[in-house]
Amino acid sequence: MxxxxxxxxxxxxxxxxxxxxxxxxxxxxxxxxxxxxxxxxxxxxxxxxxxxxxxxxxxxxxxxxxxxxxVEEKEVVADSALKKLVGVFFDNSPANAATALLGMADKLSAKDIDQLQSLIDKAKKEGR
CATH class of the missing domain: 1.10.10.10 (Winged helix-like DNA-binding domain superfamily/Winged helix DNA-binding domain)
Known part of the structure; x- marks a missing residue:
């Protein structure tokens, strides 16, 4: 099954x-x-x-x-659910989803901002 x-x-x-x-x-x-x-x-x-x-x-x-x-690890399920959510509600655009998430945050810590910037820089470097 x-x-x-x-x-x-x-x-x-x-x-x-x-x-x-x-x-x-x-x-x-x-x-x-x-x-x-x-x-x-x-x-x-x-x-x-x-x-x-x-x-x-x-x-x-x-x-x-x-x-x-x-049975499935939480991270695997979260990844699958997030992909489905981005596909259905954000036209398969991670940028649109990220914009919506950032709009929900009242205040981001310097650590959060640095982490986000690092991920953006990495994606840009990899051509994604």
Missing amino acids: EKTKIEDLPWRERQIVEVIYRLGEATAAQIQAELSEEISNSAIRAMLARLEDKGVLTHREEAQRYIYQA
Whole structure:
């Protein structure tokens, strides 16, 4: 079975995966506590089982509890999601996305500005 991409999950399953990425790993009870809407523990457990079947999550057993973690590294998923976001909302233009992100920042530190300038210089040098 081919692994499901996180961005293709139904919204509730995606919420659960986002909680796990935020926490690093989590039990069903921890996930339930993190969600803003009321959802039963049995519903969460059913979705966790589906997410395992889809190849998105895995678990280990510890002290008679299942602890869930994501199969894909957070950075890999973030890169994929960001590419999709830039494609859909910014016409595949990283410059447009960066402009929007910079517009959201109230104040950038000197370190942030230096890091951004370094990345721009590197891209320019590489002809990107």
